[in-house]
Amino acid sequence: MADSKEIVPLTWGPGFIDELLPSSQQISLLFQLSYLCLGKFPKLERLLRMRAVETQLLFKSSEAVMLKCVGTSQNLVSSLFPMLITATQKNKPILAVKFLEKARTWIVDIIQEVEKMVQRYETLNKDVTTTTSDVNTEKKETENALQKLSKEHQALTDALNELEEQLKRTTDEIEEIQKNIDYKMNALQNAARDLAAQTQKFSIVASVVPFIGAIIKAAKESEFVPEATALIKRLESELNDLYSSKSTAKQREWSLQLQLIDKRMTLAKLQVDLGIIPKPTHLQDVQMYLSKIQKILIDLKGFWENVYSLLGIIKDKTFVGEDLIEEPELREEFLQSISEASKMWGSFGVSCNKSVQIFQNQSKDAYKFLEIDPSSLCIEEWQKQYDDVKKQLQDLNVSSSCKTPAIEK
Template sequence: MANSKELVQLSEWSPAFVEELLPVSKQVSLLFHISYLCLAKFPNLERLLRKRAVETQMLFGSSETLLLKCVGTGQNLVSSLFPMLIVAIEKNKPCLAIRYLEKSRTWVHDIIADVEMMMQSYTEHNNNVATTTSDIITEKSDTEKKTVQLSQEDQAMNETIKKLDEELAKVEKELEENAKMINAKSQELQSHIKDVTRKNSGLCLLMSVVPFIGAITKSIYDVTIGPGAAEKTISLQTQVDQLISEKSNLKQKQWDIHGKKIGYHLKSAKLQIDLGAIPSPVHLKEVQRYLSKILQILIQLKKLWGKVESMLETMKQKTFVNEDLIEDPDFKDQFVNSIQYASQIWSDFGGSCIKCAQMFKIQSKDAYAFLEIDPSSLSDDVWEKEYDSVMAQLQEIKVFEGGPIAIQE
């Protein structure tokens, strides 16, 4: 559950939160590749794994489609809704704005339904991977009866893995403490921002169309607000940024330890295979972990669009139902400025979704090419080269550096 809390903080701060999917999608395919190599001499289990890998490949293709739909919905807000809201304000036509707000809510409602369907698909797929993992463990216990004991070299590697587990536990404890500090400080910052925006109609309008607190924070620097408010904002933001930097370093350290563990597990797997035993499906368990991370990001994506749907309704009720507000020239200027700023933020969100969609496209088409080769046909030298290649790619992966969670409540 610690991971889900962490993602909650990430998703609402920046429109780039979906980019967490970039390293995760790579990790999943590479871990499947490793698992496939480990089951080279066990055809029944290899077929099971192939089936799950193909399911993942297809699911990634559907994920690309979903992200492109998110891009399209965001573009509709920028190119259709926002310009019409400006026209409605400038020409004092609240009915026009209400009509477009209602139309936009249908777009958002549709994307929420699509995200829910994808969440269900990932949940079912992760359960299938868990079942396959269990099947491998069952058959492994049968083969181990034929092996009296593993080599001393393998036992030594297991001891090293235990030490890495201890080191990993320390890092994860530090991450947990860091997360608590980020939560506390970001809540303080969020409370301050809400207080500032209540006293500034322009910022208040901006919060009606931008669901990312981090973007609101940046805009505070560019407006005239009360004495000390900007200074306090900068101070709190600096403290949050420092904590985020610490978090990024810890996350990278955590991944580096995972990478070392994967290497030792794979060497251990090779020894177990040579002894006629099925290796532990630890890499499939890692696949489950990263599939769960994708699911958590989808949950946050649904939460984001749910927030947008609510914000559109609030804007309709608080802005365009009351026609007196539209008569105020200052209000018009502030509204137009807010919409223009919001357009840029939503464009940034679309850009992040496009990056992830492109990655899922690559993953669904190219990353599972290893399934075309029978792993049992590989010579020891080729197997080693394949192993070295996968490990090098895993070690090159850098974790996503994101901000704290702060979707407006």
């Protein structure tokens, strides 16, 4: 069977869409706010339109990549796992090796496609940075009108400075909590790996179900090595507390960000009315959320690379040069693990399908604001569009990404 020392559980599960959904929505809404702020300046309006269209097309391509993840997950459940069961029951290792290699070719293709997406997000982020710089350059040419602004401008600036300071403290708090989460998660994975090294059954589970939630569940249900399982349960409980604290802090952070957006828009409107180009703060936020989606794709690439390696381990250590018929107990454990893997991969496939819908909705409907010339909007219509975007931002659930990484049982 697989050498347990080679099993390295990856912190991944179906919950990745909890971060993907709000980030993709925030990007389109912040683009729309930038469009409303800068649309009266023709050169900047063209630049914004270009970046927004590029983002829309990138989301369409991301949808296609996630659709491949859906298909591969389904193929594992409907094709690979049944063939592994048949090969094990009938003692046909050559057949198992053949299908494992076929599955690995599917995964290589996905890894390459995801890598391309990561690079495209990197390029887009750089382009948005350039656009932000262009806005700032244009802004300098209009700042001679700043002296015409009233005391209202100074009051807004002071309020913005205070909110930005509160936001910085909250963001620092979240980063510190995340450091503790990473530390505890690393300890949890080490504990799971150590348990796998001590129990053959647990090693099998870790080989075919590369989801941290399933591995935690298997450890908690294990009757072997009580000290190791107790450690895993304690670490999971500590992680739950940390994720709860992070969720509270994230919600507070988002509340502050909404207040900042509102005050920045009020200030921007004052400036635009005087022909002054406002700061491109919303574009800077777009970059932040693009980076979050890029990070999700980097993690997804790492996940599939891990799956590729695990399938190779199963092939080399389980089916090459071994006769499972002579190990009936381990054979039964392997078959049970395959059954469990089918459930987990089914859940993962559902999440990938949800991500397809997220990218599809964003690429199809979220950028319809580009069909309107913002410079043609009357004051009432401008305010109506802004109020609509503001409400959508307020309705976003940004704390759902702070759930524990364990797959829901």
